[in-house]
Structure formats: C-alpha cells, structure tokens
Amino acid sequence: MSLKTILSNHPNQPDQLIGILLELQAEKDRSFVTEEEAREIANHLGVTESRVCAVLSFYSFFATEPRGKHVIRVCKDVPCHVVDDFDVLKTVEEFLGVKAGQTTANQKFTIETSSCLGCCDHGPAMRIDETLYVDLTADRVRAIIADIRG
Amino acid sequence: MLERKLVSARCGVINPMSTDDYLAHDGYKSLEKAMTLTKEAVIAEVKTAGLRGRGGAGFPTAMKMASLAIEADPEKYVVCNADEGEPGNFKDRYLLENDPHSVLEGMAIVGYATGATKGYIYIRGEYDLPIRTMRWTVEQAGRRGYLGRMILGCDFTFDVEIRSGAGSYVCGEEFALIESIEGKPGRTRVKPPFPTQHGIFGKPTLISNVETFVNIPVILAIGGSEFAKIGTKSSTGTKLICLSGNLNHRGIFEIPFGVPIRAVIDELGGGCANNRKIRMVQLGGACGPIIPPFMLDMTIDYERFEEFESKTGAGAIIVIDDRFDLFKILLRIVKFFAHESCGKCVPCREGNAQLSIMLEKFIDRRATPTDLLSLESLARVMHQTSLCGLGQTCPTSIIAALRYFREDFLERIEYPGI
Ligand SMILES: Cc1cc2nc3c(=O)[nH]c(=O)nc-3n(C[C@H](O)[C@H](O)[C@H](O)COP(=O)(O)O)c2cc1C
Ligand code: SF4
C-alpha cells in the first residue's frame, strides 16, 4: 500500500496520525519514516510538520533512520531478567554479530531492547516484527533467527 | 481452594473467536438486563458492589460513572485502558485474548449508564494479537446489534473504536492516553480538570482499566450486594493476579481480595523454583514496593497496600530468588522508568538519571553516608513533586527497600577514614 492509499483510508483528522504512521511503517521494508513522508502526512492532516516529528520521536515504535528488515526487540525488565539464565540479548548479539541499537551489514536485522512485552509468565521473551517469542532458550533464539534469515 | 473465578470464568472455556459461544455462556445478558433498568439504577448497582478500579489507583468506579453521567455535553466518551505496560502485568492481555466480548459488554453498560456516545479501547502496540482479536470482536458485536445504532432496539447508540499505542508506557496514564488518542506525544496534563470533565477532544471522558470493565457485567449478573460479599470490606470482589519471576508456576490466577500473598505464592505459584529461597518480592509491578519474605503474610487488598504510599493495586507479584542482588534489581527498575519518562517535568526526568548514578555507587560499594541520605531525599522529592503517576510512583521500590532492607544499604556504605 502506498502512502497515498493509506491516507485515503483515513479521515483528514489529526487524531489519525499515529494510526497512519503505524500502517506506513508496517508497509515499508526498512520500517522508518522519511522527511518527505512526514511532510505529506502533515499536509494531508492539516497539522504542522513539527507535530509529526514530535510524535515520531516520542514513540519507540517509530524511526526516522532506516532499520533492518526485521526488528528484534529483547525484553529487559525484571520478570524476564530473573528467569533469563543464558542472556537472551547476548545470544542474539553474538549470533548476528552486532550490538543492541545496531543493524546487521546486510540490513536484515536490527536489534533493540524493549520494555516488558506483557508475557512475563513465559519469559524470557522477545518480539520480532509482529510476533512474540516466549519461553526462550539459547538454542531456540538461534533457531528462530536462523529461520527468519532463511 | 484459593481461586474464585468470576471475571475470568469464561477464559479458556469459550472459544474467544466465536460470538455464538459467548452468547451460549450468558454473553450480553448483563447488557440486556442493564437496559431494562434506569441509568441511575445501573450506577447504584455498581456502587452497592463497591467496585474499585483495577488499573492501579483503586478509585471507586461508581463515582467515576456518576461524574460522567452528570455532564450535559451531548458527546461523551468511555475509554478502556488496555495499555498494560507495567512490567509483571499481563492480566489485561489475558482478558482481551480470551474473553473479548465481555470487555465490550462492560463498556456498553457503562456507556448506557453514563450517556456516553462512543468508546475507545487503547491497546498497547506490542499487543498484536489482542489488537487483531478486538478489531474482529467489535465488528462481530456490531453485526449482532450489541454495538452501533439502536442497540437491542432501544434508543441507545454506542460504537467502539480500537486504537493502537506505539511503544510508550506512560500512555497508560490517563491524560497521556488522552493526548495519544488525539494523535499527539503522550505527555500528561496538569489536573484538574479531570478527564470526566475535560477529556478526549475536550469532551467528558471516563477512563477505566480492562479488568474494571469486565467486572461490570459480573455485577449486573450476580447483583451488587452479592458481589460486595466477596473479598474484604474495603476491597470487594476478586483480583486477577499475575505471578512471575522465580516460581514453579507462573501465570494468571483469580482470587478474592483478602488472601495472604504467601498463600498465593506457595499454593498457586508452587513456591520458589529450583528449591531456592525467596530474596525479595515486588508487588504491583515496576512502580510497586519491594518487600522481604517476612512480610508475605500481608493480605492482598487496597487498604493494606496503601501503607506503601504507592497507588499500586495488587496486580502483579514478582518473585525474585536469592541469586539476585537487590541493588541491581533496583537499578533495572530505575532504568525502565528513565527510559519511559516523558521528560515533561524535572523531578522525574532528572531524578531517574540521578537515582541510577546513586544506585551504581551502592552496587560498586562506593556509596558514602551522604549518598544514602541523598538517595532517600531524592526518592521522596520525586514521589511528592512529580507531575504524573509515573514520577510519583517510580521511586516506590527504593523507598520500600530503604525501609525493609536498611541493613543492605548500610552494609554497602564506605565510611571514610574507618
Ligand atoms: C505511568 C502510568 C501508567 C499507567 N498505565 C496504566 C495501564 O496500562 N492500564 C491501566 O488501566 N491504568 C494505567 N494507569 C492508571 C491510569 O492512569 C488510570 O488510573 C486507570 O486507567 C483508571 O482505571 P480504573 O479506574 O479502572 O483503575 C497508569 C498510570 C500511570 C501513572
Ligand atoms: S512524572 Fe515523568 S512521566 Fe510524568 S509528566 Fe513528569 S516527566 Fe513525564
């Protein structure tokens, strides 16, 4: 779906901004929003560009720099931490050869840390794109990523 | 039997993706019943039940409903807060995924009783499945005439829209949530006016938690006075408890208020995992107190929890065993808040950064007696002067630890010259 189509699916109201940005990012390969897109959305909704930028920088889902094709978010909060016997984050970082906050050279994966994912009874947990992965073990972490890498 | 299933009675029993199944399990009967009553009578029933909000603050729900009902504005909103981002909490997700219609039924009843015209469910962006489930359920409910125009053939119109968050914990705070629904960054406002006077788009708005809404059809079904017999005097009904951490059985359990924490941990949680010992327990979530094992005989109810000066309800119980260092756990909690702080006010924005630095000194055994005093006073200042609940409650774990784990702090201090 192009930005034009997304915009035409939403009423011209400022409260649609977050929904539009979420849809736009989900459509894009590198899940980020460009300056031109921000401007187009601002014009369409009749809000200032700075308003769109403020929203982009406030919410952790949004990015203005390209991310990898897949974004891996590792939960780092206490309920997961205390049942994480092997260090999920380190396992992911070692497997992909980049650190949290970085993107792999082939632009395929970005690693991020995340606040609680709401599945603490099945921690440790991580979320890749729109899917939750729970009850992780080191082998499972590697298998999941290898599977996505193809 | 410790458990008592009222709110979660259908969870795991019905197929959440079948409206027929919901109807076969008395679904929408409470809405039908409510609509044979006057609006005042519905609110009175909730008042008799003594229901208090399950989102953390424990505010009486009937009072909130009454304040929305008296507003004369023709446009009023009911918002279901499903932003559940507090580490250790996952009960709202459980309800949204397993009994989605009951959330809508509760909202429609509240909408009817308060004269609201529209409902929103604000679901955190990380909850992909609940968002999909609720979108589907809203559509189904509309088709069957339980949402939309002329509900059940009466002069009552109520639509529900699903809104997704985009990765921000503070958006669970009511004014931040309102800002977010309006399409802005989730930064809170100064109150009063309260949302029931001046909420979304400046219109009167009632905001309640998912579990609170699901209690409403239960109250209509069994009656307010029966409901009030469950639990304790100050806390009626049941509570969904989220057990996590180093336990043999983690998960969601529904208990009547008044049960001791230790019983929940031992009987439902199966005790500490791997035969280890409990070192500390955090109650409510990241914004709740950390207590030592000897305090676990306290019962779960709003009154007991007030002593911690945190508004935390009794949602989460996070058990941490003796392999973990108190100060590293506290630091992890502070880092969560530092990351989630919206930055609008100084005590919270700067305070969390300073708390991190101080805790690191305790971790490295570099802390001085002055650091202990500074830590204590900073935590107090943040609690008293922050603009919203995030900054006010984020030092709760530290304040509690300073009280109940005092020796641990003293033991880490370096006394110069000694
Ligand atoms: C930082 C912060 C986050 C919050 N997050 C939530 C949340 O995720 N869900 C929720 O129901 N209430 C949350 N609350 C409490 C809400 O502000 C509000 O009190 C609650 O939704 C009212 O619902 P209730 O009356 O049913 O308890 C949060 C409060 C603060 C200060
Ligand atoms: S207390 Fe924290 S989250 Fe709340 S308004 Fe102040 S800076 Fe923002």
Ligand code: FES
């Ligand atoms: S702490 Fe990891 S999912 Fe809650």
